[in-house]
Amino acid sequence: MEIFLVATPGLEDPLADEARALGYAPQIQPGGVTITGGWHDVWRANLEIRGATRVLARIGSFRAMHPAQLDKRAHRFPWADFLRPDIPVKVEASSRKSRIYHAGAISQRIEAALRDELGATIAEDAPVTVKVRIEDDLCTISLDSSGESLHKRGHKQAVGKAPMRETMAAMFLRQCGYDGREPVLDPMCGSGTFVIEAAEIAAGLKPGRLRHFAFEDFVSFDPEAWERLRGATSAKPRTEIGFFGSDRDPGAIRMSRENADRAGLAGRVQFETLALADLERPEGPPGLVIINPPYGARIGNKGPLFGLHATMGEVLRERFKGWRVGIVTSDAQLARATGLPFMEPGPYVAHGGLKVRLWQTGPL
CATH class of the missing domain: 3.30.2130.30 (VC0802-like)
Known part of the structure; x- marks a missing residue:
C-alpha cells in the first residue's frame, strides 16, 4: 500500500x-x-x-x-x-x-x-x-498509524522556551551532513534536543523505541513481530565520540541531563552550565557545532541579540578551527552578524509560526 x-x-x-x-x-x-x-x-x-x-x-x-x-x-x-x-x-x-x-x-x-x-x-x-x-x-x-506526533520520542518531559522539535533537529543534522561519526556541540542547548538526537544516531538507537503507536490498536498488529522489530539493532554503536551541550541557564542544563538519562544516554553526553564567551573546544577531532539561538520574534527584544551573535561568531572562529557550524534562525541579519563564512542558506522551514532557515559553513 x-x-x-x-x-x-x-x-x-x-x-x-x-x-x-x-x-x-x-x-x-x-x-x-x-x-x-x-x-x-x-x-x-x-x-x-x-x-x-x-x-x-x-x-x-x-x-x-x-x-x-x-x-x-x-x-x-x-x-x-x-x-x-x-x-x-x-x-x-x-x-x-x-x-x-x-x-x-x-x-x-x-x-x-x-x-x-x-x-x-x-x-x-x-x-x-x-x-x-x-x-x-x-x-x-x-x-x-502514529497517534501522537512523532517528535514525541518518549524521553523529553522537560522543555525550555521555544524548543526545537526532535523531528526538525534530526533533519537539520542530516542537512549538515551529520551521520553519527563525529562529535556534536550545542552551546545554547536548551533542553538538549540537538545533542540527544545526535547521540542517539551515533548509538544506533531507534527514535520510536520508547513510545506507543496508534497502529498497536489496528487489526493488522502482531505483538510478537513488533517486539522482534523493536528489539533488532540498527547500527553498531560508536562509543568514542563526544556529545556536548552547554547553556548559561542551570535549569536548562538540569532538563537536558534528565532528558538524556530517560533516553538511555547517561555517560554518553555531557551538559554543563556555561556562558557563550567561556566556551572551549572539546578535546578530540573536529565535528559539528549546531545552534538554535534566540531570534527576536521568537523570544523578545532583538536589539541585544546582535551582540550575542557577534560574540558567537568570534568564539567559533577563534576556538573551533576545523569544525563546521550550523545555525537555525529566522533572521538573516542575525546570522550575518556572526561574521561566519556561511554558504547559501537552506529552504524556509515552518517552526512555531515563523519561517526559519539553516545557515551552515564548511570547516572553519
Missing part, C-alpha cells in the same frame, strides 16, 4: 534522503514523502524514521461525486479488515477541487458508516484517527 510520511513544511528533501537510506524508494509530494510497503513497513517507519511527524497508511480509495454516493461507498468499505470495533475512532476530513466540498458533511457520512458497519464508537479523544481526503472527486481513506 501507499505510505505517506508527513514532513515539516520545508524539510521534505532531507526526509526523502532518510527514507532512501533506509531502503525505500521515496517520492516527494507537497507536505511529505510517499513510500510503498506493507504493515511491517508502517511499523518500521514509525520506529526508525527520524524526520517524519507522522505516518499515514492509505488503505483505500473510491470515486464520490455527491454525498449519497459517498454514503453508499463508505458503507461498503471493508472497515473490519483494518479497525477493531472495540477501539474508539475519530474522523478528520478535507476536500479540494471536488463536488463534495463540506468537510463536516464528509465526516458525518464516514462516521455513520463506521458506526453502522463496524460498530465503532466515535470519540474526539479516540486513540485511532481515520483521515478522509476528497480531491478531484477521489476519496482517499488513510489511517494515522
